Amino acid sequence: MRNTRDTQSLFELSRPGRRAARLPACDVPEREITDLLPADAVRQAPPELPELSEPQIIRHFVNLSTQNMSVDTHFYPLGSCTMKYNPKRNERAAAMPGFAELHPYQDESTLQGMLAILYEMQEMLQEISGLPACSLQPAAGAQGEFTALLVAAAYFQDLGETRTKILVPDNAHGTNPASAVMAGFEAVTVQTSAAGYVDMEDLAAKLDEQVAVLMITNPSTLGLFEPNMQQIAEQVHAVGGLVYLDGANMNAILGITQPGAFGVDMQHYNPHKTFSGPHGGGGPGAGPICVTEKLAPYLPAPIIVKELRVAKELRVASCESRERKESRVTSCESREQATAAHNPQLATRNSKLPYFRLDTNRPKSIGRVRAFFGNVGVLLRAYVYIRTHGPAGLRRVAENAVLNANYLLSRVQHILPVPQGNRCMHEFVASASELKRQQNISAMDLAKRLLDYGYHAPTVYFPLTVPEAMMIEPTESEGKETLDAFAETLFRITEESAELLHEAPHTTPVSRPDEVRAARQPVLVWNG
Amino acid sequence: MPYLYNTPEDQQAMLDAIGADSLEDLFAPIPAALQLDRSLDLPPALSEIEMDHTLRTLAAQNAHGGNSVCFLGGGSYDHFIPAVVDTIGSRSEFYTSYTPYQPEASQGNLQVVFEYQSLITRLTGMDVSNASLYDGASATAEATLMAASATRTRKKILVPASLHPEYRATVATYLKNLDLQLITLQTPTGVLDPDLLASALDDSVAAVVLQQPNFFGCLEDAHRVSQLTQAAGALLISAFDPISLGILQPPGAYGANIAVAEGHGLGTPMSYGGPYLGILACDQKLVRRMPGRIVGETVDRHGKRCYVLTMQTREQHIRREKATSNVCTNQGLFALRATVYLSQLGPQGLRETAQLCLQKSHYAAKQLCQADRFTLAFDQPTFKEFVIRDAENNVASLLQSAQRAGYLAGVPLAPWYPELADCFLVAVTEKRTRAEIDGWVQALTTAQGACSKRPDLMAQP
Incomplete structure (x- = not known):
């Protein structure tokens, strides 16, 4: 074939x-x-x-x-990446000409439908995080981190404080320390304990008035909710610092708790993870951020604001232009607005209507981190996802993501021990170090052999704090049968010969590429 | 809920296996005081039919390609997207996959990115390309950081005012807290004056960023700027328009060290400004300073040709705070679309597309400027965009009036260039027909308040 x-x-x-x-x-x-x-x-x-x-x-x-594995073809339990189902209605929405064919420099009067969605998106993200201000501009999670750290820098500069350090736990995503350096700070690593939590003694030792921000991933990359979260936030705030949440793992806590409630001052979202992406073979993502009131003035511009305007002031330009093209007259804008725009007498009776405006007059803003408004196509998909679920649905997403992860943990821990215990949130990190010692089977061997059985491999060798790590995140859109079959397959693989596994995969188009050669003698373009 | 899988019976069996009493029990690690004691205050769930209706209602409130004719540019363009691009971009084996960390399960993505890198180097005349960045502006900012790290002791980045103002703003943000200085050179003639550049260049300059064609659509004297920049020991960063390279000299031909671009014009829709495709290519000697992912060719254990992510020791997931950048994702889906787009157009198709942009934009400028009210703001060669000066200095109402006639007629320059408050920027792509251009001319020349209507000069559609 x-x-x-x-x-x-x-x-x-x-x-x-x-x-x-x-x-x-x-x-x-x-x-x-x-x-x-x-x-x-x-x-x-x-x-x-x-x-x-x-x-x-x-x-x-x-x-x-056909040489790719994908969510639409295979179970893809890639930890930290939240490879959930990507709803097709989201794709259709983003492709609608009324959204896909909008130019970023159209006048805002011709964009009222788009701006209404983005305004509502700001509001919904604020509610989900429990933080009162939002910027939709950052293009990816890492850029959201960078943007938020610049916001923090501007805030401290305004206070007349010079703070130089960003604290990052050792099991954080690599983007955290890299973003800290790009924002002009020194990244200082905080140890985590054997149990996988922030080491409170090490935190205390490193926390001083030079600390601008503690970046924390909670639930962590180990899939654990930080038990000392409130205490950590209190201690950071006590020295005048801010708490940043890496929102990669929001899937576990949607509607369960709000970061704003556990002491977070700023956070990013990964809509391609939490709000069903898709991941696009590596992107695009988006990285909207939410912050507290005192940090709001520093957010990138523009932000969308909603105003109430007297109806007769409103110009619904798109509809007027469409009227000239007879074939295209359809019922278009919200009935209220349409009625007002076309019937001035009624409009004056109907006092005021919403109008969405791009607020660029933000003198304390850090500026821009990219051109144009934001990764709107990604945000639009996330909007459809959130609206499709509603408040109860989002909570059910979190519940089932956590249920699936705990169930899979319970099914595999006899083969792959989970050093951090027998409960988790949305994902867990198992270790193949026993298998490695006893049977000479590594996490990489398991990962490669899983491909032969039609499963994408979990994330391996991350976080670096767990030896022979396999980070497994099933997501809520998988079912018990899939998880059972996966666990059985893992067990079957551990009974196979080490030699067979060292040479796995055996059924894929290629097997075990020579990565050393690729790096030492780079061939980066076709030169045949 | 539409995307959940487990039945209530499944859930109970799973809870039993876990040894948990209830779903709530699974959240016991979150202190009770931190748990929400209410539902999120969000609108109620919508069925697919209700959602569709809502979206259609909102979409209809926007002026778009289906009900308006777009003459807007400034880094985002209404270029044509061939059907094959949508067909391949809709293959869910591509769009529902992720970063190719397992090369055996990702040869499709990896080969596509390798082909993308190869096409970008051929397009630009540069040695190497990365797997893409977020957008043109952030790619420009990343390029300035690369240049600064390559030239070490040099701390200044020079940019002409003719570089896209949002790119300049982005670079300024990226440099803000680093020990680097952004210096803007004014461009009253619409292009960077080489003498002005020469006077600003010294051994503290790390890089010069030149946009070609520039934000005003004008062609810069790229060869001269390049010579001056190289002679001063600084690096030249070229911000190019990929479509223009169908006829214009590529950055490699005038000696750019790093070439960056907004690549959405290669098959990705405008989508109100994103997500887009950041292109970054460079000289061989800068390859290990590149940000982001790179795909390389190698062989597998059977000696078969294949592709992997490579040179990862530059990247954040390995190097953490010592990485060349914090970038994690690339824009895989749009690198795919660009690869399909360039395959579909081929050398002749790209050249013809560029020629159509060139011819139609010049026709549009000429037709409009037959009206006394309008002149070209700059006396410079242009590719597909140009700046029009309104003698009546009434740009806002002029554009609004054209908008009511169904034309997104131009981008006012006032927000970025107070001295050009009487000007607007126009882009004409290969999609615009003569009839649309003539209609646009008519809409602008007959706009409310226009006093210099010359219908005798109007071309008939």
Whole structure:
């Protein structure tokens, strides 16, 4: 079934003179290029792109797609990544021309539907985190971290304080210390205890008035809710510092607790994780952040604000323009607004209507971290996800994510001990170190062999604090049968010979690429 | 709930296996005082039909490609997206997968990114490309950090005012708390004056960022800027428009050391500004300073050609605070779309697309400027965008009036350039027809308050 001919490189498939796209003839009077552009600005020959036919292109990429595992084809318990089902209604929403074909510099009067959604998104994220202000601008979780740390820096600068340090527990995502350095701080590591919690003695030793922010992932990358959370936050606040939550693991606590309630001053969300993404083979994500009131003035601009305007002041431009195109007259904007816009007498009776405005006048703002408003296509999918669930549904997401993780933990711990105990939140980190010692089977061997059985591997060798770590996050969108089958497969693999496992996987298109060679003799572009 | 799987019986069996009394019991590790004693204050759940209705209602409140004609640019463009791009981009084996940490389960993604990197180097004339970044602005900021780390003791980044103002703002934010200085050079003629650059260059300058074509659509003297920059020992960062490279000299040809771009024009919709595709390519000697993921070719244990994430010791998940950047994700889905787009267009298709942008934008500028009210703000060669000056200095109401006629007619420059408050920026892509351009001219020349209507000069659609 495997087609290796069409998955040759695009450059091998190319033949001179072949082409797929036909552009329309130029319908305006053409001028000589030399009349329009200086000679030294014009490229001598077109770029050496491959020359292909459309059927060839489709066959190439469709066959390549079949060489991936994905959430839509396989159980994908990749810890810390929340590989839940990606609802198709979200995809359809993001592709609607009324959203996908919006230019970022359209006048806000032509964007009222879009801005209404984004405003509501700000409000909903604030409620879920229990923090009163939100910026939707950051493009990814890591950029959300960076943005929030800049917000903190601006806040302390305003207070006239010079703080130089960011505290980061040793089991945090690598983005945390990297973001701290990019924001101009020194990253200081705080140890975690054998039980997997922040080491309170080490924290006390490192906490002083040079500390701007403690970054904490809670639930942690070990899938544990930090039992001393309140105490930690109190201690950080006592020295004047701020608490940042890496929101990667929000899936476990949706509607159960709010970060604002456990002492968090700022947090990011990973909508591609918590609010069903999708992950896109590595992106795009988005990294909206929520903060406390005192930090709100420093958020990136713009923020969407809702105003009430007297109806006659409102111009519903899109509808007016559509009226001129008879074929396209449909019932469009909210009835209230439409009625007001088209019936001035009624509008004056109906006092005021909502109008959404981009607030760019934010003098204390840290500025921008990217061009344009934000990763709107991702936020729109997250909006549909949240609206589809409602408050009770989001809580059920958290409950089932935690139920599935605990159930899977209970099924695998006799083969793969979980050093941090027999309960977890949305994920757990098992260790293959016993298997390694007794049977010479490593976490990597298990991961590779799972692929043969049709399971994506868990995250392995992270966090670094657990030897032979396997970080398993089943998510709520899997069922008991899947978890049972996965646990049975893991058990079956441990009964296989170590030699077989060292050479696994055996059924995938390739097996155990030579990564050392790739790094030492880098081949980063096609040079055939 | 639509996406849950376990029945109540399953849940009970699972709780029994765990040894938990109830779902609430699973949350016992969260102190009771911290648990919410109410439901989240969110709107109630909507069924798929209700959601669809709500979305359609809201979508209809926006002016968009289906009911308006777009002449807006400034880093986001209404370029055509071939059907094959949507078809491949909708393959859920691509869009529901994640970072290819397990290469055996991800050869599809890995080969696509390798092909993407290869296409980007061929497009730009640069040696290497990463697997992509968030967007053009953050890619520009990352490039300035690369340059600063490569030139070590040099602390200044020079940017002309003709670099996209939101890119400049982004770079400023990234440099803010580091020991680096951003210096903006004014561009009253619409381009960077090489003499002004020469006077600003010294051995404290790490890099010069040049946008080509620049924010105003004008072509900079890239060769001269490059010579001056290199002679001063600084690095040249080129912010290019990928579509323009169908006819314009690529950054590699004028000696750029790092080339960055907003790549959404290669098959990703405008989507109100994101998510987009940050392109970053560079000289071979800078490869280990690159931020983000990189895919390399290698062989598997059977000697078969394959692809892996490589040079990961630059990255945050290995190096933590010593990483070249905090970037974790790339824009995998849009790198895929760009790869399909460039495969579909091929060298001739890209050239023709660029030519259509060039010809149509010049036609549009010429037609509009036949009205006395409008002139080109800058006397410079342009590619697909240009700046129009309104003699009546009434840009806001002019654009509003055109908007009511169904044209998103231009981007006012006042918010970024107070001295250009009487100007607006126009982009014309390969999608615009002569009839649309003529209609746009008409909408602007007959706009309320326009006093210089010259219908005799209007081309007939």
